[in-house]
Amino acid sequence: MFKFKKLPALLGQTAIILTISLIFTEVALRIYNKFNPSFVFYDASYNRYRGKPFADDYDFQLNSRGFKDVEFEVEKAPDTYRILGIGDSFAYGVVPYEHNYYTRLEEKLNQSNGNFEVINMGIPNLDPKDYLAILMNEGLELNPDMVVLSFFIGNDFLNSKSERRSLYTYSYTASFVNFIVQLARKYEGNVIHGKYVYQDDTKTLEDDAFLAVQQHRSILFYKDNNGFADDVETTFDYLQRIQEICNSRNIQLVVVLIPDENQVNPELQAQVVESLGGSLEYYDFDIPNRLLTQKLGQANISYLDLLDLFRTETNNQLLYKPNDTHWNIPGNELAAIEIHRYLREQFFNTSANH
Incomplete structure (x- = not known):
């Protein structure tokens, strides 16, 4: 007959064995991930937030993964230079597929005597920690040669006060268990635009709603925003981790800085500042770009800042869809032209023809 007096000793032995097993598992997973970075920890x-596979998006259908792109094979075709386009709703785009800057970039690269494939992996509402996760979870298996990461100045900076790591992420064992749980969940995806006729000059939001969005973002450009440097640091940590992963796989990383309309439209700037009861002298609309490009340069991360170009070109044409915060068709085209020029000059050693 079992003697209850032995129960404490049995429980103690079990706890010791379990603790030792967890420690060995944790160490083994950390060593494995050090030399073979694995998606299960992201x-x-x-x-x-991703699109629903095969859902209508204006006159286009999303692919089987819910990306706003044509179907693609996991295995890269021979002699193909594969580029992954990662980003949020800017990368996904509010314009039809044919006018999206990643679509146009692929066309321009191939017009310049090459065999290029640009895969648009943009998903609305993402931020830099998600960019890292999607690269690990879905990007690396595609064996890309380059990652073009679209960083939107308007909302991609993670607030250092609210950005708290979940407790499980400090343990590789717990992260693996979380991966198993996530694997069992089913995300059916979203119909984002549906089967509608796109109109480039139609307002998306009412005036008051659009103004409220831009008022909220204006804190990024306020000179006395003392906590913003910490937000830049928190955000940059994810970009640096992406760079480390890319370096380990011999993948070229390029970060494209997408300006907020507040930064390039003087009339909007004045309207937003006036509505807040302030003065333009208290704002510096270059602050986010200046701080981030400094850190990117120090870390030897290639980047293209579109701020000056869009600020200049805004004087000639509308580049953002009315009351929307995203690029319209001309804005997408301008971005494609500039990214194409930059990639050609910096990495492919030929001049841009378009």
Whole structure:
């Protein structure tokens, strides 16, 4: 008959064995991930924002993965230079597929005597920690030669006060268990635009709603925003981790800085500042770009800042869809032209023809 007096000793032995097993598992997973970075340690919750596979998006259908792109094979075709386009709703785009800057970039690269494939992996509502996760979870298996990461100045900076790591992420064992749980969840995806006729000059938001969005973002450009440097640091940590992963796989990383309309439209700037009861002298609309490009340069991360170009070209034409915060068709085209020029001059050693 079992003697209850032995129960404490049995429980103690079990606890010791379990603790030792967990320690060995944790060490083994950390060693493995050091030499073979694995997707199982990255959060896949971004899936709740992705498009529904094969859903209508204006006159286009999303592919089987819910990306706004044509179908593609996991295995890269011979002699193909593959570029992954990662980003949020800017990369996904509010314009039809044919006018999206990643689509146009691929066309321009191939017009310049090459065999290029640009895969648009943009998903609305993502931020830099999601960019890292989608690269690990879905990007690396595609064996890309380059990652073009679209960083939107308007909302991609993570607030250092609110950005708190989940406790499980400090343990590789717990992260693996979380991966198994996430794997069991089903995200059916979203119909983002549906089967509608796109109109480039139609307002998306009412005036008051659009102004409220831009008022909220104006804190990025406020000179006395003392906590913003910490936000830049928090955000940059993810970009640096992406760079480390890319370096380990011999993948070229290029970060494209996408300006907020507040930064390039003087009339909007004045309207937003006036509505807040302030003065333009208290704002510096270059602050985010200046701080981030400094850190990118120090880390030897290649980047293209579109701020000056869009600020200049805004004097000649509308580049953002009315009351929307995203680029319209001309804005997408201008971005494609400039990214194409930059890639050709910096990495492919030929001049841009378009």
